[in-house]
Amino acid sequence: AQSVTQLGSHVSVSEGALVLLRCNYSSSVPPYLFWYVQYPNQGLQLLLKYTTGATLVKGINGFEAEFKKSETSFHLTKPSAHMSDAAEYFCAVSEGAGNMLTFGGGTRLMVKP
Amino acid sequence: SAVISQKPSRDICQRGTSLTIQCQVDSQVTMMFWYRQQPGQSLTLIATANQGSEATYESGFVIDKFPISRPNLTFSTLTVSNMSPEDSSIYLCSVASSGRQTGELFFGEGSRLTVL
Numbered sequence: 001a002q003s004v005t006q007l008g009s010h011v012s013v014s015e016g017a018l019v020l021l022r023c024n025y026s027s028s029v030p031p032y033l034f035w036y037v038q039y040p041n042q043g044l045q046l047l048l049k050y051t052t053g054a055t056l057v058k059g060i061n062g063f064e065a066e067f068k069k070s071e072t073s074f075h076l077t078k079p080s081a082h083m084s085d086a087a088e089y090f091c092a093v094s095e096g097a098g099n100m101l102t103f104g105g106g107t108r109l110m111v112k113p
Numbered sequence: 114s115a116v117i118s119q120k121p122s123r124d125i126c127q128r129g130t131s132l133t134i135q136c137q138v139d140s141q142v143t144m145m146f147w148y149r150q151q152p153g154q155s156l157t158l159i160a161t162a163n164q165g166s167e168a169t170y171e172s173g174f175v176i177d178k179f180p181i182s183r184p185n186l187t188f189s190t191l192t193v194s195n196m197s198p199e200d201s202s203i204y205l206c207s208v209a210s211s212g213r214q215t216g217e218l219f220f221g222e223g224s225r226l227t228v229l
Binding site: 032034036041042043044046049051090094096097098099100101102103104105106 | 143144146154155156157158161205207209215216217218219220221222223225
């Protein structure tokens, strides 16, 4: 079985500040890990993913995440928040290509001017 | 990648009625997944739809309530039967990439249902 925990259902940062969204997972096999973003009234868009190889992965819109096996974590960061980053962010895990995704509870990011 | 179209994009339904959501993909895919996103919540997998076989339902979801069809490799439907206000959610269709599997799922825009 696999599960995902996102610490903090709501995170508020100032524009230009560091964004850190936390994600911890459990998986019985080497995981595939994902971050998705959902803007209001829209579907989910993939930000980035980790499958194998380099543990620091870069995604769209300046986001990156680091897979830390020892900590079972896959935290999402961005050095400088922009107003347009305000959205809901979901961390997800799967057991490999073609498999279902299990999602965390989501974190709503708010960016203050 | 895959482009997924869902219909309807939103609907308001009366208690006790049923509604069928359609999902069309622009390429052939083996597995399609139906998720539910209740208001303010995360995504929960309802079932996996495989072409040519019965859908596989997750714990808490049953075929009588959420019958699924998968007539070919590019299309699926999800019916929400005998709806109650608790069924008010966004229902999302998703697929893995066709061809080389890269792990991620692609999602439609979702169907937002409100049950009165």
